Amino acid sequence: MIHQYKNNGYNIVLDVNSGSVHVVDELVYDVISLLDQGKTEQETVTELRGTYPEAELKEALEECRQLKEAGVLFTEDIYEKAIIDHKARKTVVKALCLHIAHDCNLACRYCFAEEGEYHGRRALMSFEVGKKALDFLIQNSGSRRNLEVDFFGGEPLMNWQVVKDLVVYGREQEKLHDKNFRFTLTTNGVLLNEEIMEFCNREMGNVVLSIDGRKEVHDFMRPFRKGQGSYDLVLPKFKRFADSRHQKNYYVRGTFTHYNLDFAEDVLHLADEGFEQISVEPVVAPATEDYALRQEDLPKIFAEYDRLAAEMVKREKEGRGFTFFHYMIDLTGGPCVYKRLSGCGSGTEYLAVTPWGDLYPCHQFVGIDKYLMGNVDEGITKPEIVDEFKCCNVYTKEKCRNCFARFYCSGGCAANSYNFHGTIQDAYDIGCELQRKRVECAIMVKAALAE
Helix, strand or coil, X not given: CEEEEEECXXXXXXXXXXXXXXXXXXXXXXXXHHHHCCCCHHHHHHHHCCCCCHHHHHHHHHHHHHXXXXXXXXXXXXXXXXXXXXXXXXXXXXXXXXXXXXXXXXXXXXXXXXXXXCCCCCEECCHHXXXXXXXXXXXXXXXXXXXXXXXXXXXXXXXXXXXXXXXXXXXXXHHHHCCEEEEEEEECCCCCCHHHHHHHHHHEEEEEEECCCCHHHHHHHCECCCCCECHHHHHHHHHHHHHHXXXXXXXXXXXXXXXXCCCHHHHHHHHXXXXXXXXXXXXXXXXXXXXXXXXXXXXXXXXXXXXXXXXXXXXXXXXXXXXXXXXXXXXXXXXXXXXXXXXXXXXXXXXXXXXXXXEXXXXXXXCCHHHCCXXXXXXXXXXXXXXXXXXXXXXXXXXXXXXXXXXHHCCCCXXXXXXXXXXXXXCCHHHHHHHHHHHHHHHHHHHHHCC
């Protein structure tokens, strides 16, 4: 399977099954296009000889022949059998999202967690429930040594003492069970202070700092409950925090909506404020919401991704580059084949835990009764949910089987599929289109910087 496209002056050919990327001239681009349509070499020469010299066409065909023989062009899909083997394996739990606080001190307009309530009630996780969650993770992790725990909300800093106590408990358990915990934290920054920063710098492998970009954008979507904006409060704290981590092992994470389709300006604003690790992601919301992305927004969004890619290349060459999460792509290796096929591991390797100890496939399923999997006392009581998620991959989704980006997005978000189509075996259509565009831009950035 071949995917060809033009971006910011580059002619790019992606051999989907091998992951090989070729940056080519117009002649080779046109030759590959015809070969991909099933044309013979002679038919290709006949069709293009009015545009290019015949000798150059034959040279291009020879190059394509050599690339095919080398296994980097027109390769076959060898992965469908691998996913059958993958589904048959015994799964272990390797990561938990601890909903340490079902409460929040902001009232973000797009919050899928309903200001932290998740279709339920406000609550803080107790130390006892958190301990049981860590014990559950250890007991269900098999021989896996490296485990991940994300402190999530709502706003986790509203339950900060329990966060600290659980980290201490986890460090104790590491020695007893030969495990290694990597703790992470997501925060809106309202309660952030020097003591918290110091603790996180010592104990947290990664922190996610929620900020949407420009002041007017952030304050409109992320106000306090009485309407006051939060930008002026959190920006200085986040800048101090990022610098204290030497601009590593963190992300400033924003969301763009229908109201800031020029979101590249928000990414660049954050870069200009000194942040080097940036993620600004599209909102996912039903069409009934005024801030939701619409099909007619896509041309503008695509243009912004192109503009951002070009600006990132320019800044990198000027020595003031930054990382944009959605353009992080490894063309030499990338994730293992199973992750490429089946995704984030939600419902199998990755679970969410509510403040009262219920288990769900991930944080976005919390509060949906049919996906309540069990609890930290009894463990997983509905293994059929695990089986449902285990059987969800790029070959079971019709929209994914022939998509060029399938090995980069791994089938997309199961929660988005469920929320828009009522099944985890579908895909969120706007999200798919945005993902394909981001993959194209990410490859273009790599190609431009490789020159």
